[in-house]
Amino acid sequence: MVIKIMKKFAKGIFFRLFSRREKIKLGFYGSPNVGKTSLANRITQDWLGEDLGTVSRIPHETREVQFKEKVVIEKNGKKIEFKLIDTPGIATKIDFEDFLKFGIKRKDAQIRAKEATQGIIEAIKWLDDMDAVIVILDSSLNPYSQVNITIVGNLVARKIPVLIVGNKIDLRKSDIKKLSAAFPEYDVVGISARTGKNMDEFYEYLFKLVKKIK
Amino acid sequence: MTGKRDDKDLTIHFMSYSEIAKEDSSGRIKKILGLILQNKIIILQGKLKVEEETRLIGDTMALIGNVKGFKGIEIATISDSDNWAMFERMKHNLAKILVGGDREAVTLIGPANLVKEIKRNPKRIELMLKRR
Numbered sequence: 001m002v003i004k005i006m007k008k009f010a011k012g013i014f015f016r017l018f019s020r021r022e023k024i025k026l027g028f029y030g031s032p033n034v035g036k037t038s039l040a041n042r043i044t045q046d047w048l049g050e051d052l053g054t055v056s057r058i059p060h061e062t063r064e065v066q067f068k069e070k071v072v073i074e075k076n077g078k079k080i081e082f083k084l085i086d087t088p089g090i091a092t093k094i095d096f097e098d099f100l101k102f103g104i105k106r107k108d109a110q111i112r113a114k115e116a117t118q119g120i121i122e123a124i125k126w127l128d129d130m131d132a133v134i135v136i137l138d139s140s141l142n143p144y145s146q147v148n149i150t151i152v153g154n155l156v157a158r159k160i161p162v163l164i165v166g167n168k169i170d171l172r173k174s175d176i177k178k179l180s181a182a183f184p185e186y187d188v189v190g191i192s193a194r195t196g197k198n199m200d201e202f203y204e205y206l207f208k209l210v211k212k213i214k
Numbered sequence: 215m216t217g218k219r220d221d222k223d224l225t226i227h228f229m230s231y232s233e234i235a236k237e238d239s240s241g242r243i244k245k246i247l248g249l250i251l252q253n254k255i256i257i258l259q260g261k262l263k264v265e266e267e268t269r270l271i272g273d274t275m276a277l278i279g280n281v282k283g284f285k286g287i288e289i290a291t292i293s294d295s296d297n298w299a300m301f302e303r304m305k306h307n308l309a310k311i312l313v314g315g316d317r318e319a320v321t322l323i324g325p326a327n328l329v330k331e332i333k334r335n336p337k338r339i340e341l342m343l344k345r346r
Contacts, residue, residue, distance in 0.1 A: 092271055093286025093326035094278055110279075117275040124272050144334045146290045150271065153264035182336075 024210055025129060026082045029155075030136035031147050032059040032089025032116075035167035037066075038193035039136060040086040044068050046199065053086055058102045060116035062088050065126055075207050087126060088119030090147050127154055131213050132161045134206075139166035139190055140173035143182040152183065161212035163205055166190040169197060224255070224328070224343070231260035239266050243273055246323060250287055251277075255324040255341070261291045262321065283327060290332040290339045293319035 028036040037053040044052045052068045055061060066086040072079055096106075096113035104112065127133075133155050137143050143166075155162045166179040169190040176190035189205045191198045227249050234242045243266060249256055262270065267289070274286050322332055322339055333340040 090271065091286070092274060092289055094275070095285045095326065114279050117278045120275045121272050124268055127268070142333065142335070144336065146267075146332075146334065147271075149291070150264060150267045154268050157264050 023081045023083065024213065025085060025131045026206075027085045027087060027126065027130040027133040028136060029087055029123070029127075029133055029151050030089060031138075031145060032091055033057070034089065034136045034138040035193045036089065036136050037062050037086050039134070039165065039167060039191070040066075040068070040084050042193045042196060042199065043073070043084065044071060047071055047073055052084060058099060058104070060089060060091075060094070060099075060112060060119070062086060063112070063115040063119040064088065065119070065122050073203060073206070075203050078207065080207065080210055085126060085130065087123035088116065090120050090123055090151060091116075092147060094120075127158065127160075130155075130160050132163070132209050134163050134165050134209075136165045136167050137179055138168050139176055139179055140168050140171040143179045148182075152186070159214065161209050162186055163209045164188040165202065167193050170195050225253070227254045227256050229256055229258045231258070234258075239263070239269060242266060243270050246270065247273060247277065250323065250325050251281060251284065253325055253328060255322070255328065258321040258323065259319075260321065261293065261319040285326040287323055288326055288329040288332045288341075289321065289323045290334040291319055291321040292334065292337075292339050 028040055030036050037055050040052040041055065044050055048068070048071060053062055053066045065088070068084040068086075071082045071084050073082060094113050094116050096109040099109035099112055100106065135148065135151055135155070137148060152162055152164075164179060164183050164186045166174070166176045166188060167190075168174055169176060170192040174190070176188065179190075180188045187205050187208065189198065189202050191202050229249075234245055237245060242262065246256060246258075247270070270287075270289070277284050278286055320339070322341055324332070324341065328343060330342040330344045333342070
């Protein structure tokens with residue numbers, strides 16, 4: 001009995017000493033409203049029991065780069081510590097009038113638009129600081145948008161490893177195969193950040209992504 | 215014969231890559247945005263480098279709110295090399311290094327107040343204008 005307890009104790013120490021904990025700056029990039037913050041929140045809820053940011057159906061809800069440090073994710077006995085960096089959705093155009101249909105007042109819509117443009121500029125600056133990036137796409141929409149291609153191209157040029165995540169697989173129009181065809185050289189995983197579907201597979205791919213960091 | 219340009223006129227500017235080849239990245243972006251701010255749609259032979267595309271997005275964002283009526287741009291690039299196998303792409307990239315620019319690509323850039331959307335799939339681009 002005592003030997004059994006000692007063995008368990010020694011095993012625990014062994015794992016704490018030798019299961020690698022790395023601090024990885026993990027960025028979340030993509031167009032507005034694809035679910036970057038929803039995914040970040042799903043991860044922080046899974047591992048910290050709290051949200052990282054607010055979500056909304058109104059585009060450009062995230063207008064500043066947001067962080068969550070010391071997010072330790074464990075998989076198959078291995079632990080990795082992440083600093084999650086959630087960025088504003090990147091777009092090539094912003095029209096404050098698009099916010100009016102959501103019931104936002106004109107003045108507030110103009111402020112929101114201004115903040116959104118500044119957020120995009122900031123998100124672009126942060127590209128250089130990432131160790132790895134998750135590029136999130138809405139799996140129910142056309143994946144060939146120039147923004148998606150530009151983001152992925154930039155990361156490749158900076159030699160930053162990329163995981164493509166197709167969010168919203170709970171939607172009827174979701175088509176993960178189309179995403180895989182659009183980005184054949186990258187790992188693509190489909191999830192629903194809203195329902196939590198397929199998050200296990202996501203974490204498998206996340207750990208695989210970390211191995212590519214040089 | 216020259217006519218007075220009406221604000222309702224639509225101008226498409228065909229730009230060969232040689233028009234911007236000798237410019238540095240800042241010069242290219244400046245030239246492109248200059249035409250966009252004149253409400254012109256650009257059809258560019260070739261494509262910008264990814265860093266230049268990112269810079270274009272950043273500079274576009276800086277202009278929104280500072281230039282009256284400017285809402286940004288729509289942009290899409292199509293290239294035969296998108297559908298090539300890895301080996302063909304490597305050969306092509308070597309040729310690009312020697313002669314500069316992917317001149318077999320076509321890039322469409324338009325002001326967002328004129329262009330509703332540019333739809334892209336691997337083999338074609340469709341440009342949809344806003345009703346005026």
